[in-house]
Amino acid sequence: MANLTAERRNRMAQILLSEGSIKVGEMAERFAVSTETIRKDIIHLEEKGLAEKSFGGAIAKVGLVEKPLNERALVHAEEKAAIAAYAAGLIHERATVLLDAGSTTNAIAKQLLLCTGLTIITNSLELASILSDAKSEVFLIGGHIRRSSHALVGGWSAERLQRLHADIAFLGSDGFAQQSGPTSVSYDEASVKSAMLRAAAKTYVVADSSKALTTAQFAYAEWQDISGLITSGSHAQEAKRLLKEQTRLLIAAPLSPGAAKD
Template identity: 35%
Template structure:
């Protein structure tokens, strides 16, 4: 394993566990304490991890809020977005719902529909849809408690076998040319979903326009429709390509 590969795996370990001891990392990667400290120092120099009293965490700019905390944030905006997005769901479609809290609000509305095949990597969405008239498929995979979701090779393999009619995805923010996310595990899952979907819909409140996550998981030209909670200002619209379809409540 090269140093770069080890650094990437260290970062993934910290993303999943939130806090990891230096000793545990040295044991996991079977290297000396001196070597693991150099790896951590290299990641600190890139401002992606922090080390304090022998514990490694994500650096503050990339600290990700828990799903439970996110679920209660911007709830009015998320509900409006979900109501608009509901109009895009065809009858008898294969629908993918990702693990974002905005998409969770759409899942609540879809629990009143029937005849859909709903695929998700979200444990929380699976719980919401546990008693309804749709066929719900939970991907499984490596579980990440922070986002209440599954990721990894198993998850991607499950998605790779499904022909998705429409996918609804969230994000942590936007960059100059795409949608961003803070979790590397979520990034790889979302990329696979976009590849397998006939139509991709981004559910994103305008509060996210001033934020940026660690990874860009999709270019804007890979998204078919953006659904915010309200009509965008001219300045907000300039963040996106002119040919990106934007759907507001009531349109």
């Protein structure tokens, strides 16, 4: 019974975050349970920081509804550029690099156009397009296309990753407030991120510091499993507080002449 409850709540959270709202009556009919059960589920999602109760249902908490990738790329663009430059500096010559799908990893891909001799593996159609003229070997992991992020996900993707070994991986996050690790709004993308982490000798989460104020429902790692969090922006101290010294905090300085890395 507990497993059925957790599964229903996870599915409700996915619907909430993809559609922006849910209705008690519709959810009760969809999952063949009572409206009282759905109301308890909504209270659970509210306690997790994912929902806000509204008349007849709930709405997604502000900031959690996933925006299309092209819109996300415009948000905190300066911070993402700084993070990307820092991340590129951690990659050694002839390394094998794993990049997942996301606007911050897109910025890293642009930095890697300046590199030669790398092996770059990604599950992102967007990144593969950016890197199509790179002077490195680029491999695209197959799978089902997730439209909102242009990521390739699913069992096929995870199976390929089980056969790989990379020197370093860079993974994005939809937030980590009130969490013991980075999260994703998508269960499928969280699964691929976890598989990438297991395939890499070192793994860094790359996320602008505003992600310290938001969260999502699917954690894909614990902070102690991560080599470090690379961040930038005005909420870096909040990120530091959340990490509780469980992993390294690497603060990327703004891209300006003479700027130092922390």
